[in-house]
């Protein structure tokens with residue numbers, strides 16, 4: 001069923017929150033186009049939920065008709081380029097783009113500029129040269145450095161506090177990293193800063209390996225399985241670039257029936273619903289909250305502004321271009337505040 005809906009969505013046949021009404025559109029009505037790189041991405045999907053709930057609330061509280069035309073690009077930049085052209089043709093006032101390839105926004109920017117339709121990029125950050133190539137381009141996201149640093153702090157604290165964290169007693173932290181997509185700003189920065197933060201905390205690090213699992217739980221389980229085969233009980237810390245991959249690692253330890261007391265410290269990033277549950281259960285030592293509420297509502301606010309008077313000066317944009325949200329540390333001591 002999910003696949004069918006996805007296919008219809010891709011074909012542009014299902015429209016949420018109102019339907020496509022380019023022909024009968026009234027002046028006051030707002031049409032927002034949204035394309036995501038992959039609808040099955042857990043974090044992006046939850047960010048979209050926040051955005052869509054915001055749309056529903058705004059329609060109820062103000063006498064405004066907001067139509068959102070949503071598409072998923074299925075991991076293809078070429079598909080996404082076509083989708084954006086199509087959304088422009090359908091009369092969108094503004095388009096929110098979660099790039100597939102963050103280094104390749106050129107066609108989207110050109111098409112938007114020709115049609116004078118502003119674009120809000122989100123979550124997958126284009127290089128600033130591209131962002132500055134036209135004045136109606138914006139970015140909403142988070143501060144990636146923060147996420148790596150906080151993840152490193154959670155792991156370092158855990159290693160110093162937890163009994164027998166240094167399993168082989170060599171005074172070093174044997175760690176592995178599960179990485180997101182290569183080239184994604186968050187994979188690159190998180191992988192580097194989590195580890196450097198641990199070293200700055202005075203812990204000597206022995207990085208055994210890093211494995212690319214593209215943000216995905218099943219791929220991470222696979223990588224973890226190979227690493228356990230190779231290093232056995234020698235892995236003391238698993239730093240995952242996101243919660244889904246941390247959960248994949250946990251899945252593998254579960255599959256092998258390795259008890260919690262013998263598992264490494266596992267840390268994630270995002271604070272997705274499932275990630276938070278794993279922290280509460282003690283399977284994951286901690287996670288780093290990726291503020292989907294902040295990002296989803298800021299994106300909506302910016303989109304509505306761009307679709308109406310265009311006066312973005314009332315929103316606090318950095319450099320007139322960026323809105324970034326800070327990350328926050330989540331561990332067992334405060335996880336309940338995040339579980340709703």
Ligand code: BGC
Pocket residue numbers: 041042043044123124180184186215241242243269270290
């Ligand atoms: C999130 C990941 C997600 C990725 C998608 C990151 O900010 O932490 O969970 O897969 O964005 O672009």
Ligand code: CA
Pocket residue numbers: 166167168169170171172173174236
């Ligand atoms: Ca050790």
